[in-house]
Amino acid sequence: MASKYLSSLSKDDYLELTKKLWNIQNHKCFICEEEIDLDLNTTNIDHIVPLANKGKDAEVNFAVTHESCNKSKQDANLKIAKILQKLSKIQKSIQSKTSKSASLKDILKSYNGSKYEFKYKIEGMELKYSFSDIGDNKTYQTPIYTDNLSKEQTCFIEVPVEYLYHDEIINPRGINNSIGKLIKEFDKQNPQLHLSLARIEDDRLKIFDGQHKAGAQILLGTKKLVVRVFLEPNIDRLTETNTMLEYSTANCF
Structure with a gap:
């Protein structure tokens, strides 16, 4: 949808707005976050939140x-x-290496995650823990x-990303393109309907299922995730279940 505000600006006013936004953004492109040289690079001004999504046609939303980033953007x-x-x-950095x-390991590393051990103790049928x-x-x-069926013991906790790790034993798979759809859904404030699953190994909370949903939330700036934690689980059973679930999901209609 075209901007009436931008269309109303003279060439000089448009250039002045470009420079103002350029300074606010520390001379970097909003999308790729690489430097913009106003003398050498062709640029665009665009709405951060589209008008179609009720974004304002005003400076605060520009x-x-x-120009190349804006033309090739995926959304x-x-x-x-x-975010994409x-x-x-x-992705490119990891693939080149x-x-x-x-x-999820690489997303966590890029967002200050996977730093600390999980300090906890079990008393009766309660898990006690701290993020000191x-x-x-x-x-x-x-x-x-x-x-009641598997007899596995679990609990539900909200965990800062600094305490979360990717379980490369049960779920060694990488991120695929489905994460883009999840990012868009969560950005619309649609709810997370399936919690990520984690287990404790070597005093680390390791996510073994739901890595795309966890990654999408982290990329959107979430600092804490609610996870279902399995306590002293049967690893072979979790691995088999996770593998079969992945296969069933990939082949469903």
Whole structure:
């Protein structure tokens, strides 16, 4: 949808707005976050939130980009385009080093995750834990549930990304293109209907299922994730279940 505001500007006013946004953005493209040289690079001004998504046709909702970035963006929403570009950089960096796709491990590493051990203890049917490494010295506690069929014991906790790791044993798979759809859905504030699943190994909370959903939320700026934690699980059973679930999902209509 065309901008009436931008259309009303004279050439000089448009250039002045470009320079103003350029300074606000520390001379960097809003999408790729690489430097813009106003003397050498062709630029565009675009809405951060599209008018079709009720974005304002005003300076507060404008950003300056390289023209090439704006033309090649994968989404009309500049915020989403910026996130997808960040993900693309992570993917390219990992592929150039390992020839493999990036995984949740690489997203966590890029967003200050996977730094600390999970300090906890089990008392009766309660899990007690703390996040003191990030200055949160409160002792939290949550009930432990026993599944009636598998007899696996689990609990539900909200975990800062600094304490989350990717489980490369149960789920060694990389990120695929489905994460882009999840990013768009979560950005619309649609709810997370399936929690990521994690287990504790070597005092680390490792996500073994739901890495795309976890990654999408982290890329959108989420600092804490609610996860279902399996306590002393049967690893072979979790691996088999996770593999069969992945196969069934890939082959469903």
